[in-house]
Structures are given as structure tokens and as C-alpha cells.
Amino acid sequence: MNHATRVLVTGAGGFIGHHLVKRLRADGCWVRGADLKLPEYETTDANEFELLDLRKFDNCLLATRGGIEIVYTLAADMGGIGFITANHADIARNNILINVHMLEASRLQNVSRLLFSSSACIYPQSKQEDADVTPLREEDAFPADPEPGYGWEKLYTEMLCRYFRQDYPLDTKIVRFHNVYGPLGTYEGGREKAPAAISRKVALTGDGETIEVWGDGEQTRSFMYIDDCVEGLLRLMASDFPGPLNLGTDRLISINGLVDLISDIAGKHLVKKHDTSKPQGVRGRNSDNRLLRHVLGWEPAISLEQGLAVTYAWIEHELETAGRLSKKALAVRSNA
Numbered sequence: 001m002n003h004a005t006r007v008l009v010t011g012a013g014g015f016i017g018h019h020l021v022k023r024l025r026a027d028g029c030w031v032r033g034a035d036l037k038l039p040e041y042e043t044t045d046a047n048e049f050e051l052l053d054l055r056k057f058d059n060c061l062l063a064t065r066g067g068i069e070i071v072y073t074l075a076a077d078m079g080g081i082g083f084i085t086a087n088h089a090d091i092a093r094n095n096i097l098i099n100v101h102m103l104e105a106s107r108l109q110n111v112s113r114l115l116f117s118s119s120a121c122i123y124p125q126s127k128q129e130d131a132d133v134t135p136l137r138e139e140d141a142f143p144a145d146p147e148p149g150y151g152w153e154k155l156y157t158e159m160l161c162r163y164f165r166q167d168y169p170l171d172t173k174i175v176r177f178h179n180v181y182g183p184l185g186t187y188e189g190g191r192e193k194a195p196a197a198i199s200r201k202v203a204l205t206g207d208g209e210t211i212e213v214w215g216d217g218e219q220t221r222s223f224m225y226i227d228d229c230v231e232g233l234l235r236l237m238a239s240d241f242p243g244p245l246n247l248g249t250d251r252l253i254s255i256n257g258l259v260d261l262i263s264d265i266a267g268k269h270l271v272k273k274h275d276t277s278k279p280q281g282v283r284g285r286n287s288d289n290r291l292l293r294h295v296l297g298w299e300p301a302i303s304l305e306q307g308l309a310v311t312y313a314w315i316e317h318e319l320e321t322a323g324r325l326s327k328k329a330l331a332v333r334s335n336a
């Protein structure tokens, strides 16, 4: 019998980690998940799942014990723009502790490869001041001027990964995600991202009613469906490329455009009410995928229309099952 690769996924109770565990198990790997919490919406597929606070070094040693060969580090204290803007100290401290301790524990336990999940938030804010932004290339990261708190912590850990790779036999890889969305992701409570938050608001709103949009809605981003994200992670891990590598789509869309798309999927005509007192992050951000295509011979292909249809249906179903949808919010379906 072939030896099943032994993989640790940290953050396996979270959105990307949970989907990654499923895929790794389907591909025949032996998987340990570690997180502060179990996945919220489904049972984990992991062979072992350990509830551990990975800010603590001893817990990182536990998570990496027993011949783990590959580590995907997805654990992080994070959320949407409202959350990361309001919690600089907590986010920076918690994530630096997790990341430093995971790197050191992986080194000591002779892990061969470790992938660090960085973010497009590491890119300089000065290069993202226009809604019609020039897509960001990997080398644009320096001179550094990242998102306060979350971006600085990610950029510093990127450097740490490089140093570990140079000085120790730990093959580190760095991926920079650009806005990942899909089913089984947080959709309320303050940590949700724009596609999930907008899907929730659209589902809860009746046809012809008003929906609140953060900022003037002209801020732009690109969005990647979760299945493409997982595929990209596996491809990067299997490659010889250490990164950093953008992983996202390069289709730029405004938040107003995203609201329109999700409203169309729901079959609702909604009136947008903009709240400019709410944080909106950088004005525009897009991924330059030239290096991604070159290194992986692939790039995310699932369209926003396809991905959002699945995501919206899942969030609407969750809210409906919880008895949260008013008759007015549901009326569109019964009229269809």
C-alpha cells in the first residue's frame, strides 16, 4: 500500500481550511486539522481534529507531532474590513504568535514543506488609491506600506518564511490570496467578507426594499471562488516555486457591481443606501496573474456568476432553515 502523505491544516475549523481538508482527504492524504473551533456548518473530514490555541508554542509542537510532512497554515485571527480595521493590536499580536510558533515547531518536528497563507493586504496602500487600479504584481510589495495591523503581520511573516527557507531545511511557500468566497464561510457576526455580507443582506431584504452598502460602493476588488482557491493551493504546494504568489482572479468589480450581481441572482430589485461612515479599505485592488499563470500553468476559472449563485443559494438556505427570512424576503421565489 502507498504511504499516505501526512498533512496538517491549521485553521481547519475555518472557511478555507475546512474546504482544503475535504479535498486533501478526497485525494488520499492523511490529514490532521487544528483550530480553536470545529467547522461551524459541517463535520470535518480530517482523520484527526485537535482543538488547540496555536498562539501557544507547546500546542504548535503538538499539532506538528507524529511525522507530519506538509503543513498548510491557515489559522489566523481575521475578518472583513470592519473587523481588521477595528482590531489592529489583537490581530497583529495573535497572528504573529501563531505564525512564529508554527514555523519554529514545524522546523523542530522536521516538517518538509510549509505553506503560509498571506494576503493581498500586504500590498502598499499608495498603489491602491484608484478604483480603476493597476493590477498588483508580486514585486509591488516593496517599498512596504501595507494595511495597518493585518497587512504588516502578513508581510513580516512572509519575510520570516524566507529566512527559515534560507537558513533551515524547511521548504516554505507563500501564497497571497485575493478575496476568497464560497459556501460554508462566515456570513454574519462581523468577521464576514463582502460577498457573504452582501448575500446575507440581499437574502434578508424584500424585493424593492433598501440595502445598506458600505462606502460609496465604487471601491473595487477581485474575487475567487473557494474551489479555485483550493486547487491553487495544491498546485503551489506541489510546485518548486517558493512564492510569494498571487492567488486570485483578475476580474475587477465594484462593490456596487457585486450588489447588482447578487441581487440579479436573487431575482430582486433593491435600492442601495450608501453609508460612507463605514470602513471600505483601499479604493481599488486587483491581482496581476502573470506570474501565477507562468508558475502554475493555470489560473482560477470559476466565474463570479457561477460562484456567487452557489454561495447565495447556500446563505439563503441557511437563513431560511433558521426561520430568518420574512415573507417579503421570500416572496420573489414564490412568484418565480
Ligand SMILES: NC(=O)c1ccc[n+]([C@@H]2O[C@H](COP(=O)([O-])OP(=O)(O)OC[C@H]3O[C@@H](n4cnc5c(N)ncnc54)[C@H](O)[C@@H]3O)[C@@H](O)[C@H]2O)c1
Binding pocket: 010, 011, 012, 013, 014, 015, 016, 017, 034, 035, 036, 037, 052, 053, 054, 055, 073, 074, 075, 076, 077, 078, 079, 094, 098, 117, 118, 119, 120, 176, 177, 178, 179, 180, 181, 186, 193
Ligand atoms: N478568505 C479570504 O478572502 C482571505 C484573504 C486573504 C488571506 N486569507 C488568509 O487565509 C487564511 C484562512 O482564511 P479563512 O477565510 O479560512 O478564515 P477563517 O476565519 O474562516 O479561518 C481561520 C481559522 O483560524 C482559526 N484561529 C484563529 N486563531 C486561532 C488560534 N489562536 N489557534 C488556532 N486556530 C485559530 C479560527 O478559529 C478560524 O477557524 C487566513 O490566514 C487568512 O488570513 C484569507
